[in-house]
Amino acid sequence: MKHAPGPWAVKADKNFKSLAEIVSIDGPVLDEGFALSSEKEMANARLIAAAPELLEALKDCVQHLTCLDASRDSLSVAERVIAKAEGRSL
Secondary structure (H helix, E strand, O other), rough: OOOOOOEEEEOOOOOOEEEEEEEEOOEOOOOOOOOOHHHHHHHHHHHHHHHHHHHHHHHHHHHHHOOOOHHHHHHHHHHHHHHHOOOOOO
């Protein structure tokens, strides 16, 4: 199954005292909200929200590195991360 379309964003009240959500243009990404009770949790939420864009950027980098005949080790790591994000194994 494909992930919800990006971009994703963190939706929370200004005081971060209620449950927050990661949302896409189609609505909530996760079935349940989560508490943002610390700066670390907010940082994690921002990272999750950036995931679709990070995945697309990494795919673009792999294409360019392949054209440049870059280090096979670098490409292998990037390809494994992409497969992991897409629920595949290499």
